[in-house]
Amino acid sequence: MLKMVCLWIKTPNKPIKYGTAKAWISFASLHSLAKFNPPIMRALNNQGYIGDKMTYEEFYYSIDCKFPYHDESEWKRIIELSIELGEDAPFLVLHEICRLPASEKLRQAKHLEMYNYWKQSFASPVQDIVEPASLSYIHKNKLTDSEALEIMDKLSEFPKSYNALQVVLFSCPDDDELVDEKYESIVAKWKSAT
Structure with a gap:
């Protein structure tokens, strides 16, 4: 059609x-x-x-806390649209895929299917870097703070990967708030470079 x-x-x-x-x-x-x-x-x-073509901001508000986890054709369409929008939009979708709200119930196999579809839909070096954090959500376990800090160091080389950075930020307990501090430092560095 x-x-x-x-x-x-x-x-x-x-x-x-x-x-x-x-x-x-x-x-x-x-x-x-x-x-x-x-x-x-x-x-x-x-x-x-x-x-007009959808802006990043419009896209953000169209999926924020409204991701269609149980409508496969719709989440596939959203993934494809995010890739068309480019930049950080696919990682905004990753953030929604990974951070399943407490009110949503999703079988782990379906969650992995959604993640794998997202990952196979485009290529970016950031995907592999953020993957341990992404999978920690899906498998319902946390990264250690040191693992998260290591991933953030790698991500810092890819300016404006804000959503990928947020996936990592929320994937660990951050007991000493070192991860949050690192997050703020990287974001400030990216913003000062533009």
Whole structure:
């Protein structure tokens, strides 16, 4: 369906083949159809034909504390959208995947499936660095403070990886608040460099 929508958008007011019937479709009628069909609306929106492309801030508020853990097609769509947005957006999704709210119940196998889908959807050196912290959430165990500090040292070489850094921050007990101090230090360093 989304592929066909892309075809419609790229060829408005021209005959297109939909199934076995040829049809003329104007952009206005496509927009009307989109009002009743969320996947078409999303495709038009994502391609910039309706509204503007979602900003990082809009993306953040659209998933913060609202991640669809039990709707596989939706969490896959969100992962793909985060990759399109780029920068730190995929790690914002990782943060939501890892920090499952207490009110949510999710089998560990499903949680791992979600994490693995996220990891296989794109490539970044930050993924491997943050993986021990990510898996500590899923396996419901904590990293030691020294392990978290070591990971943060590695992450500090990848400016603006704020969400990856937060995954590490919350993956350990931080009994002496050294991890929080390290987090603040790295964030300050990144902000001063821009």
